[in-house]
Amino acid sequence: MQAPILFSDLIAETKDGEWGEGQEAPGHVLCDVIRGTDFASLNAPSLELPQRWVPEHLVVRKALEADDILIETAGGTAKQSTGRTALVTKEFLASRGDRPVLCSSFARHLRVDRDKVQPVYLYYVLQALYVSGYMGVFNLQHTGVARFQFTAFRTKTRLALHEKAAQPKIAATLKSYDDLIANNQRRIALLESMAEEIYREWFVRMRFPGYATAAHERGMPLGWQASTATEMVQVLGGGTPSTEVSQYWGGDIPFFSPKDSHDGAYCLQTEQSITELGLENCASRRFPKDTIFITARGTVGNLVLAGEPMAMNQSCYALVPKIDKKPYFVFAGLRCAVNVIKGVSNSGVFDNVVMDTFKIIPLINPGFALRDRYNEVAEPIFEQSLMLRRANTRLRATRDALLPRLISGKLRVDALDIQFPPSMQPPPAEAAPREAINS
Secondary structure, three states: OOOOOEHHHHHEEEEEOOOOOOOOHHHHHHHEEOEEEEEEHHOOOOOOOOEEEEEEHHHHHHOOOOOOEEOOEEEEEOOOOOOOOOEOOHHHHHHOOOOEEOOOOEEEEEEEEOOOOHHHHHHHHHHHHHHHHHHHHHHHHOOOEEEEEEHHHHHHHHOOOOOOOHHHHHHHHHHHHHHHHHHHHHHHHHHHHHHHHHHHHHHHHOOOOOHHOOEOOOOOOOOOEEHHHHHHEEOOOOOOOOOOOOOHHEEEEEEHHHHHHOOOOOOOOOOEEOHHHHHHHHOOOEEHHHOEEOOOOOOOOEEEEOOOOOOOOOOOOEEOOOOOOOOOHHHHHHOOHHHHHHHHHOOOOOOOOHHHHOOOEEEEEEEHHHHHHHHHHHHHHHHHHHHHHHHHHHHHHHHHHHHHHHHOOOOOOOOOOOOHHHOOOOOOOOOOHHHHOOO
């Protein structure tokens, strides 16, 4: 390990973020803006970032580059301190197209001095510091919003780093896990898009099996019915055990809330868990695998399937199909109607999703035979998605177990022949012009 070095000496440049304007304005550029809440899902294909208009001169100064590190400076809670970090990769920037990307005003970016430290390695050092609770030392909360004292952190933190030769090896080991997770996320997104596209082909465009010879009545295939969500699902509420009673929390029952709904069709991991005692002392229950959850407050209308039995808080509803054993047909139909759900909840008809919302959400009922046919086709697609999510859960657990051992030096990599993942390999050198070769 090297002699301890002040954190501020490792940073070539750091700037705070911008939030910009919600409407187009002269001299402003449309940008994607990363918030602290986006850090955990930064490489998820389904991630939708806020788009804001930022003054052009600020975009020039603050646009993010590959290997920049983002650090959250505000927005923590009593259970989650500020100081979370995220790594900006070239793959992420490429996925945003030509739009510049900035971090929000509740974060800042760090540009590393590459002569002193390898950027990806430093990112994992910061991850290890956060997991260990060190960042909480610089967490300050006088009002409802917690703030991270970045100046104190950068001027008082000294880090004992690995030798320069070992840094890329450590970074490559950990980055390989994150790259596998990101690759699985892309495969999951493709699978879930496929299931939804089959639903649209059959039940929106009405090119279902046998459509060419099907009889129609009043513009709809014979036997089909226009229905509503309440006719096809049972709507159930949830509840939260008292946060004042520690015995209710930290058990083996995953506890779903709106913040767990951002990652596509299935939810496996939640940020909180409760005990049987907690379940018995609130209005919640343990819902079975493949229950459909819908967020009812905050960001409304997000739909996910429970990947395992879990409980749910009062900011969501659980939807259980009344007419089928499998949830896939109803789930895909609700996903296609999600814009209706969000439009109703934001139109002044309802402040949020409430029980009466489901009475006006339109769904098609094509009869048991076609519903069952769709469920048979969709089930292996969703099961493959669930298998990949479980693989990601194991990959995250392995990465998180390796992280402190690698960063602390307990697990040495000096003698290992570690292959760098594609995301850490330099671009291939351009071929020299023929004239130069011949000269």
